[in-house]
Amino acid sequence: RLDSFEDGVEGLTGRGITLKAFTQGKPLTYENINPSFDAEKQRLFIEEDKFDRAQYLTDLTFSQQTQFASCWFLGDREALAMWKLYSNKDGVAIKLNARQLTDIVIAAAESYTNTDFELLLFGAVEYKNIWPFDPYETFNGKYNAMKKDKSYSHESEFRFISVVPVEKKGIYNNLTLPIGDISSFEVEIITNPFMQAWEINNLKKLLKPYNLETNIIPSSMDIKPM
16 A cells, blocks of 8 residues: 555655645744734634645545555666665565457456455556756646656556445455466566675575576676675
C-alpha cells in the first residue's frame, strides 16, 4: 500500500500537492496572523487554513490507502545505485521478461476473486518536479500512482498498480496476485557485482534442486576489488 513507502507524497493527486504547498509552515492562529487584517478577515483566513490542512490529509489518506504498487526496475543494464540501495553484497536481482510478466499479472488480475479489487494499471513511472512544489509542472493526465518526484528517477520504475474502492480505504495492507511457479518464467538471477566467486558457486548448488543453477548470471559490472 502506498502509505507504507518512504516517499511522503507517494501517489498524491495534483490537488493534494497544491494543498500541501498552501499549508506549509505553522497553522494560522490569532497569535501569528498579520495584525493589519481586520477581525473578520483574520477569522476567515484561519478557518480557510484549517480547511485546507484537513483537505490535504483527506486527499493524502485517500490516495495512499486505496492504491497498492508492485515496483520493478525497468532496464536492460544494471545500475550500481540500485545495487547499493536494495541489496547487500550477497544479494541477487531477479530479471524477468517484461512482456511475459505483464501478461501473467494481467491474467492473474482477471481471475482474481476478491470483489474489493477494482482496477489494475501498469506502466513506466513518470518522474516530475512534484516536491518542492513547481507551479509550472504538468502531469498530462498521468495516473497519480504512476508519477514520482525526480529525486527518485534513478529507480527507473515500472509499476503494477491495483486500486480498491474508497469505502475499502485502509482495510488491506497489501493485495496478492498469484503468478505461478517462477520456473515457468524466462528468468535470470543476476549476482551482486561485489559477490565473490565462492558465493556464486554456493548459490548454484542451492538452486540445483530447482533446476535454476543455469539461470545464474554473474554481474557484468567491472568492480574494482576493495
